[in-house]
Amino acid sequence: MTAALIWVLLTVVAEFALLSLNLFGDAATKQGQFIDDAFILLMALAIPVFTFVVTMIGYVVIKFRADGDELEDAAPVRTHKKWVGSWLIWTTLLTIVVIIYPGYVGVQELRETHEEEADLTVNVTGRRWQWSYEYEGRAVSLFAKDDMLILPNDSLIRFYVTSEDQDVIHSFWIPAFRMKIDAVPGLTTKFDVNTTKIGNFNDDVNFRVQCAELCGRDHSLMFTRVKVVEPAEFEQWIADQAA
Numbered sequence: 001m002t003a004a005l006i007w008v009l010l011t012v013v014a015e016f017a018l019l020s021l022n023l024f025g026d027a028a029t030k031q032g033q034f035i036d037d038a039f040i041l042l043m044a045l046a047i048p049v050f051t052f053v054v055t056m057i058g059y060v061v062i063k064f065r066a067d068g069d070e071l072e073d074a075a076p077v078r079t080h081k082k083w084v085g086s087w088l089i090w091t092t093l094l095t096i097v098v099i100i101y102p103g104y105v106g107v108q109e110l111r112e113t114h115e116e117e118a119d120l121t122v123n124v125t126g127r128r129w130q131w132s133y134e135y136e137g138r139a140v141s142l143f144a145k146d147d148m149l150i151l152p153n154d155s156l157i158r159f160y161v162t163s164e165d166q167d168v169i170h171s172f173w174i175p176a177f178r179m180k181i182d183a184v185p186g187l188t189t190k191f192d193v194n195t196t197k198i199g200n201f202n203d204d205v206n207f208r209v210q211c212a213e214l215c216g217r218d219h220s221l222m223f224t225r226v227k228v229v230e231p232a233e234f235e236q237w238i239a240d241q242a243a
């Protein structure tokens with residue numbers, strides 16, 4: 001009975017903390033919102049299971065601790081078939097549910113833009129230890145570490161990502177977008193995002209490209225500041241670059 005109360009209490013506190021703390025800040029893309037929703041749901045489902053295990057461990061450690069110097073055998077352990085059976089059924093059902101949603105459904109959500117024409121296509125190349133970017137059809141390339149990757153808000157942006165030949169594997173990650181994909185020599189990977197939020201690195205460090213695959217000495221420095229601006233401002237910036 002005490003254990004059950006502790007379990008309920010821990011569950012309520014942890015669920016409340018999960019829903020009230022904004023752990024990672026708001027996602028800056030539609031796809032990022034899908035991912036955050038999935039993460040919150042999985043955490044919410046996992047919390048009661050986790051608190052149950054922790055409570056039971058704590059409870060039996062205290063309740064059945066060694067008492068004095070007696071060294072006699074403990075009571076025999078018997079299987080409680082109903083408990084074991086219901087635990088198996090509930091956890092199996094939970095697993096099937098999360099495979100379908102957010103698992104399968106979430107993957108479909110992330111793929112739903114793949115047939116659409118992108119508003120902006122950016123070709124990304126990784127090399128030790130720098131990223132370079134080419135805006136397709138816009139005659140703008142960014143290379144230096146001090147450059148900022150400027151992107152339009154309210155747009156479908158498609159990133160094609162690769163790594164230079166003879167280089168190593170990197171990983172192209174923008175935390176605010178919640179998207180990350182490997183940059184592999186000789187292979188082009190891609191992901192789509194619909195930007196939904198103005199922002200820049202100076203206000204929110206999640207607006208940055210960060211290499212997420214340990215690639216050598218300057219791996220940690222392999223990042224680019226990101227700035228998401230209104231589409232008109234973006235077009236103006238492009239025009240300024242060409243001038």
Ligand SMILES: [Cu+2]
Nearest residue numbers: 170211213215
């Ligand atoms: Cu790297």
